[in-house]
Amino acid sequence: MNEVLAALICVAGGFVGGIVGVGGGVLFVPAMTVFLDINQVDAESTSLLIIVFVAFVGAARQRGYGNVNLRDAAVIGVLSPLGVLAGVVVANAVPERALELMFAAVALFFAFTLVRRGLAAES
Amino acid sequence: MPSQRTLKLAGIGTAAGAFSGLFGVGGGTVIVPLLIIWFGYGERLATGTSLAAIVLIALLAASAQGGIYGNVHLVTGLLLTAPAVGGVVLGTAVQQRISQRMVSFLLAALLLAVAVELVIP
Numbered sequence: 001m002n003e004v005l006a007a008l009i010c011v012a013g014g015f016v017g018g019i020v021g022v023g024g025g026v027l028f029v030p031a032m033t034v035f036l037d038i039n040q041v042d043a044e045s046t047s048l049l050i051i052v053f054v055a056f057v058g059a060a061r062q063r064g065y066g067n068v069n070l071r072d073a074a075v076i077g078v079l080s081p082l083g084v085l086a087g088v089v090v091a092n093a094v095p096e097r098a099l100e101l102m103f104a105a106v107a108l109f110f111a112f113t114l115v116r117r118g119l120a121a122e123s
Numbered sequence: 124m125p126s127q128r129t130l131k132l133a134g135i136g137t138a139a140g141a142f143s144g145l146f147g148v149g150g151g152t153v154i155v156p157l158l159i160i161w162f163g164y165g166e167r168l169a170t171g172t173s174l175a176a177i178v179l180i181a182l183l184a185a186s187a188q189g190g191i192y193g194n195v196h197l198v199t200g201l202l203l204t205a206p207a208v209g210g211v212v213l214g215t216a217v218q219q220r221i222s223q224r225m226v227s228f229l230l231a232a233l234l235l236a237v238a239v240e241l242v243i244p
Contacts, residue, residue, distance in 0.1 A: 007206040014207040018214020019221075020230040021170025022151025023177050024207060026237065032199065042194050048185035049200040050207050055177035058211040062171030065219055069164075069172045075129060076136040076154060076172075077179025083140025084184070091145055097244075099145055104238040110156035111234035117160070118227040 006035040010050070018058050023051035131161060139176070143184060150177050152237060155230060166226035167218065 013027030025047040032043040062068050091099065125133070135157045143150045151173045158169035185195065218226060 007203060010203045010207040011210040011213075014210020014212075015214040015217075016210075016233065017151070017174070017207075018211040018216075019170075019218045020151070020226060020233055021155045021173035022233070023174075023181060024211070026152075026233070028203065028207065031203070032196075036199060038196060038199070042196060045185065045194065046196045046200040046203075048181050049195050049197070050204050051181040052178060052185060053204045054207045054211045055174045055181055057208045058215055059171060059175035059178055061212060061215040062167070062174060065167070065171070065215070067167040067171030068175050069168060070175060072132055072158075073172045073175035074179070075132040076139060076176040077183075079133045079136030080140030080143070080150070080176070080180045081183055082133075083137035083142075084144035084187070085140075086137060087141035087144030090141065100241045103142060103146060104241040107152065107234040107238040107241070110152075110160070111231040111238070113160050114156060114227040114231045114234075118224040118231075121224055 002035040006031040009035070014054050014058075017051075017054055018061075021058075023047075024054055025051055135161070136176070139180060143180060146241075150180050152234060156234070159227065166223035166230075170218065170226065171215075 009027050009031035010024075013024035013031065016022065016027065017024035025044070028047040028050050029040070029043045032038040032046060033040055038046065059068055059073075063070075135154055138157070139150045139153045142153050151170075154173040154176055155166075155169045158164040158172060159166060162169075164172070
């Protein structure tokens with residue numbers, strides 16, 4: 001039963017990923033920690049494996065619909081390891097709680113801006 | 124000398140990498156809003172391009188993370204990949220049938236949920 005629930009949450013994760021362009025880890029990780037009793041770190045690693053396939057198939061579908069700029073995607077993807085390194089340096093210098101609050105503020109700012117643009121586009 | 128556009132893309136890649144490294148999630152939640160807000164991408168193009176970038180990011184991160192920190196549960200991962208891939212095929216298909224504005228609103232809702240989850244310890 002738990003396996004079925006985990007699989008259903010992964011369907012939802014892929015669905016959300018396809019609609020808003022994220023990997024879906026936000027649901028894959030809890031699917032494994034809550035229902036399959038896998039620890040957080042292992043769940044995050046395993047989630048990355050799932051995301052490789054989900055993002056590949058999602059990107060291929062979007063390419064079919066004409067919605068991918070491959071060159072820009074390549075630049076973003078290739079340079080992301082620089083960010084991972086920067087993140088490790090920052091994580092060692094700044095308390096975790098401060099980082100969480102900072103990312104929360106960034107996410108709220110993005111959400112606010114997206115809604116404002118969306119509402120403006122209507123008028 | 125790289126163009127200013129390339130430098131901005133590099134900025135997005137670096138931010139996406141930093142947030143995924145720090146929080147486990149964060150690739151797409153950073154890439155999609157920045158492509159829309161900063162580059163003026165339409166929502167569908169932003170989400171498609173984000174997924175393509177995430178293929179690379181997740182590949183690199185999975186090999187690094189899986190090798191260094193945790194253990195990738197290979198069988199579980201592959202078993203869960205099937206429903207997850209089904210979900211993404213469905214999600215991208217549905218996305219072609221809703222307005223781009225609705226995509227922005229749904230993304231905003233996800234960002235709000237991520238923010239709440241980060242703030243509540």
